[in-house]
Amino acid sequence: MSNPSDKAVLVTCGLPYANGKAHVGHLRTYIPADIYVRSLKKGGREAVFICGSDTHGTPIVVNAEELGITPKELVQKYHVHFEEVFRKMGVRFDAFGTTDDPENHNRTLDIVNRLIDKGYVYPKTIEIAYCPKCDRFLPDRYVQGICPGCGKEARGDECDQGCGKHLEPGELQEPACTICKGPAEYRKQEHFFFRLSDFRDFLLGHLDKLGGTLNAKNYAIGWVKQELTDWCITRNLEWGVKFPGHDDLVVYVWVDAPIGYMAFTEQWAKATNGDWEKFWKGDCPIVHFIGGDIIYHHCIFWPAMLKGADYSQPSAVVASGMVKIEDRKFSKSRGYVVWVEEDYLDQGFHPDLLRYYLASYTSHTKEVNFSWKIFQDKINTELVGVFGNFLYRNLLFAYKNFGEVPEGDIDQAIMEQIRTTIDEVSRATDEYEFKKAADTAMALASYGNSYFQSNEPWKLIKEDRDACAKVIRNCVQIAKALILLFEPVLPGKMEEAWVQIGMDTDVHSASYDEAFVPVRAGTLLKMPQILFTKVEDDRIAEMDKILNQRVKAAMAKESGKEPLAEYKPPIEYDDFAKLDIRIGKIVSAEKIKKSNKLLRVLVDIGDESPRQVVAGLAEYYKPEEMVGKTVNVLVNLKPVKLCGVESQGMILAAELGKNVALLTADKEMEPGSCIR
Incomplete structure (x- = not known):
């Protein structure tokens, strides 16, 4: 009989959702998983490492609608983005597919049909949130309201602001449409449910011997002992895997997303002439690396589905702690986010430095503060x-x-x-x-x-x-x-x-x-290069500045205000004294034909003839509105041609977001008066 430690290991990572950029929070899962796989191979184990993009669900559809593109176009963009980021960060997957690949559609239908044939899926008429104004049923994130458990604001499928409870369609109180913001109502419709409640005893036994981290195991055991209700596995969407025999319904994203693990293993097997069944129908171990926010799905829904469809269950679930940014709760909307490409790689930092930080900062199950x-x-x-x-x-x-x-x-x-x-x-x-x-x-x-x-x-x-x-x-x-x-x-x-x-x-x-194995004596050596160089204070100051600006901008947006422009470095009075700013009176203004933004303005600044200035004000002022206004003009700016028209100065204006206003004197002043 073979030793379990000699068997091949399948390692998976929670699928990145293909509707946004990669951030440091993502890497909290993928870097440790990659380290684990590399270490297994260094110890002589065969390890297959697979992942892919999660491409279905309402957030994808909502984002695509907002951008005026198809869901397929949106997910392809971010699928390529994640592939590139993982490659740059040294995360080496043996297969990286998408849940919209044919293999995943086929395997999802296989599993759903197996569950139907065995009586684990049944139809039930339920109440679904419906928006009369938009004339559509509202699945998941198209609806928001109040959690029936804790009373906090929640989205359609989860109490994301409160207790974290998974919510079934129809449970949300005071439903409202996220598209038009109007009130929603509940209407009856037939959907399909998975008999999750039948798997309570199986899950308790499965979780008892489940490997991985205790935070995943204990959390799941608590939920199973508390209550297991049947699970609605269909949604009113056009984008996704069609539910068998019902073209108006797709399977819930948390059905087909984990099945992606199996589909991507099939893709690996086809590419390498490998055997995918030794993992999913055999006894080779399967290890899932996930974020701590999706334990429920991986430790309860997923193994029950696999058991019901006669496939192997995962042997270990490794759940990471969450990520903070500068000791603040991670939040893209509030600006507390570090993007992997623009904030790290594009700034010239080596990928290995971040890998080391995430691996060595704290225990895997604890919160990481970046x-x-x-x-x-x-x-x-x-x-x-x-x-x-x-x-x-x-x-x-x-x-x-x-x-x-x-x-x-x-x-x-x-x-x-x-x-x-x-x-x-x-x-x-x-x-x-x-x-x-x-x-x-x-x-x-x-x-x-x-x-x-x-x-x-x-x-x-x-x-x-x-x-x-x-x-x-x-x-x-x-x-x-x-x-x-x-x-x-x-x-x-x-x-x-x-x-x-x-x-x-x-x-x-x-x-x-x-x-x-001793390094062979006599091996020639070259002049060594320094592998790691100090990160200087000025680099850290630059990065802090980028983060602080993002937080300020997010706070301003949240409060309904436009963010202030960044303050410039201090100057000496002599620098200011070099600027010759004078009062001017606009004589005429007209649009420049080659531009939508520029106006040709003639300004009386006290000289014998008006001064010609090209001003980027066409989006904010009509030409006729400009005539007669008293303005401030920088008159000693070197002449420059804009769209073929020479500009001999600059009209000063204040700007905050899209709000632009000309700077004027608060009482009548003669053209040519100096600003001091």
Whole structure:
């Protein structure tokens, strides 16, 4: 009989919803899952890593309608976006599909039909929110109202502002349409339900032996013991997987989304000639990495559906803690968000730094606080000060004094330290304790620094070259082990480090066992490069500034006010004194034919003839409204041509959002009067 630890492992991640950009909160799930898969492979396990875009449901339809595009166009845009972000962040999926792929439509229909045939799905006439003004039934997020459980404001499928309870159609009190904002009413319609209540005993037994993190297991057990009600699995939408025999209904997104795991495994099998059934009809383990907000769906709905349709159930559910931004609750609407591309990658930060931060900040089940200052401290103290310092000083010394990996025996104590570290890191990773794994690996780097420092090779090289060679050989072996240990967390940087110790193999496919194979003496070394550089204070100030501006803009929007423009740096009085601003009186104004925004304005500023100014005011003032107004004009601005018309100054105006007003004097002043 085979050992369970020898079996292939299927690892999945909760599907990113294809209606918005990737943010740091997303990576809280995907980075640890990628680290887990890489570590399994380093330990010699076969691991298949799959994911894909969640493309159905009412939010997709709502967003597409607002943008004037089809749901398919919307999801394709964000599917490509997530694929690219994951690739840039070093997250390597073996398959990354969409829930709108044919494989998912086919597998969803297979499972739904199986449940129907076995009597687990039945029709029931229920009351559905209906908007008389829009003349449509209102599924899920097309309706909002009051949670019947806690009395807080809630959306149609979940009490997202209060108790977190899953809500069935018809449960919401005081329903209102989210499209027209008018009151909704309940009307009767036939829908289809899954007999979730039949699976109570099965779920209690399943959850009792479920692996993963206790936060997922205990939360789910609490819900099952409290109450299990049957689950409405159809919705009034055109976009989605059609319910069998009912073209006016689609299956609920939380039916077809997790089935995507199975469909994407099929896609992997087709591409690699693999066997998808060993996971979904066999006994190979299935591990789900998810966010803490979707435990209910993965630990209750999903295993019950799989059991009812005669498929294998997940063996472990790993639920992450949530994410805060600068010690504030994560909120896109309030500006407390860090976008992976524009706020991180596009700012020039290396992907591995964020991977390290998310893996090593705290226990996987606890809340992560993303702070630019803490990010700076962790990178500078740990990656630069400990790990990077050991690699660079050791390899630089070896390069300068030997030019190659020197001869010498490796101490048994060094090999034992490496073995103990690998065992502890592997055990921590298997237990989903990624911080513990990272800290343990970093402890080996500290050990290496202490070993290098205490043996003083800079002295030995002058007194006993052979003894010095042995010390450096030991350090190179520690470096090799560290590179293998950190590859799951820092795949890009460890690829560079692997080359620096003279290895010509693929570090990503190298196993932990390679750490016990001595680096060949005589291997030529090149001048090492610094792998990690300090994150300077001015970079952190820039990033804080970006976040603060976003928060200010969001707060202004929430209050109905336009955000103020960013204040400019202080200047000296002499700088201001260089500006020649004078009172002017507009003589004439006319539109410039080649532009929708520009006006050609003649202004009397006290000279013999009016001054010609091109002003971007056509969207705010009609030409005839401008004539006769007393304005402030910057008259010593160098002339410039705009749409072929020369502008000999600038008319000053105040701007806040779309509100623009000319600056005028509060009493009559002669044209040409100076502003001081």
